[in-house]
Amino acid sequence: MFGARSFLYGLTAATAAVTLAAWPLAASAAGKPIKIGAFVSATGPGSFLGDPEGKTLKLEVARINHDGGFLGRPLQLVLYDTGSDTKQAVTFVRKLIDDQNVDVLIGGSLTGSTMAVIPIVQNAEIPYISLGGAVEIVEPVKKWVFKTPHTDRMAVEKDYIDMRQRGISHIGLIAGSVGFDESCRGQAKDLAAKYKITIIDDETYAPTDTDMTPQLTKIRAHRDLQAVLDCGSQAPTAITARNYQQLGMTKIPLYYTHAVDSQEFIDAAGSAAEGIRVPAAAMLVAAQLPDNDPQKKIGLAYGKAYTAAYHQPISTFGGHAYDALLLYTLAVKKAGTTDKAKVRDALEQLHGIVGVDGIYNLSPTNHMGLDTSAFHMVEIHDSQWKLLY
């Protein structure tokens, strides 16, 4: 059954690739195009990540070409949809490297697909900017691998700091059983001692679960419960929030990670989203930032362009792709060439780069370049993101 399913995904992906492979030869830009190879989970379970990522890449490539391209050369985007299938990701990355001879790889919406393509990328010696979340992608440092999204570890730290400020020390933990959730759950347990947090209950659910009240009932039974942290990253996250409200637990603060930072989550959770706290990148609350905030301008511009083009609100996920392309173009500018080894070296020297996800300070030992300061604490209020600090 699943073989047949991946066959279908393969088919859709192949069709998508044919239609999506953009050939943006802007009139003003001459010369051989710079080839951007991208592979995202535009369909399948990871579509909430890959869909805005792919759209952002198309939007940005079109904008850069409209402005005359780069180094006098247009950008050419070759975008594949992996259908959230790791095997497809591997196949497409081979194709991008061997057949398309791309200059850079961007993508791997899921931690799983990123980890699977790393050996190929390392072998082919091509700069690769991953859009996967987990910290293991860049720790330990791999020569050709970079990433833009904040890690699960940073998100948990931000949540813990906020909890301590509110005098919370005893929390219940709930997480799904997919890659990001598992990793986040591990980080939450690992960091608990450092922030003097006691995890009094630890529950899980499957990504296809439809009702989390049994798990939450169990958590609720603890008398010393002060807050709940949900490490969930895929759809049932909104169900947890709804069940939380149903069980009358809304007086107990509920925290999520940046994995729910999309309007889709707020809409799905409805009134149950009220009062939920999440760490979020500046772009989600760009309009509420003080005017002197360096990220305000870029965040607003990205949000405006994206909403104008696709009639959808931005999510944090498209921002990862925006920053990946930004870092690459800046590295090319710094290196003055698209030579792979020189661009890679230039990537490591990028400092103080203002992206929509945060301010990047890359180095030979840090291939992500963000720290917890890239996160703002945000509370959902009247179905809107409200900036706390």
Place this chain on the structure above:
Amino acid sequence: MAEFLQILASGLTVGAIYALIGLGFSMIYNTSEVINFAQGEFVMIGGMVTVTLYAGGQIPLAVAALAAIGITALVGIAVERLAIEPAPQNNLTTLIIITLGVSITIRGLAEVVLGKNFYHLPAFSGDTPFDLAGAEVTPQAFWVIGSLIAVMLALAWFFNRTRLGKAMLATSQNRMAAELMGINVKMILRLSFALSALLGAIAGVLTAPITMTKYDVGVMLGLKGFCAAVIGGLGTATGALFGGLLLGVSEALAAGYISSSYKDAVAFIILLGVLFFLPEGLFGRARGERV
């Protein structure tokens, strides 16, 4: 005690959904001996079409739901007419594999036509939970359980009191004899697909406010419904009912009292246990092999 009731309520609601889907499996199995793996897609179509009509078309929820259930029944007939009927009828495995193909096709079409995001439907009677001796139960849970009871009563009336229902029963008992008695077996087969699509769609509409809906929700719900039907005994309505409830309640109890990690394992242990000790299911009758 309140804790137990809370977990029980959750289990019964989820179980009622499994039972509705299991009923659809049983109905088609009865008339054609085909296990229709596209059953989960009927659930998905029910939910997704309702959401599309309601949110996109600004049609009142009740009308959208009824229209979606009707559309799904038509899809059921189309599946029988276009995919099952033209295939050679003497090889069950082929037919079952065809239903797999149908389910993939429907899922792919839904992804393209209806969209690939999660969609959410408002609850029929609001979100304010009732307090039942300390357990917070949503109004939607009453809708689900009430609909299951209504469906069971309607089916009992249909099979015992109407000529058409009796013709379906006759076909399920002996297809050739039924044909010789002048029953239009082809029509009965189409009807069984229409009815089970209808049941699936009802489940889909009822669950969309609880679980949200997406083009691929049918996969897992279909599998759980299939488990429910097998546990209860394929082909019996009571079997699907109790199989579904047993599955839902034991999953909830496992999540609430043992560990949520073992929840799915419990479902499969029950399935294995039933298949090992009662291969025909809890309520199944031994079937003679036709030679």
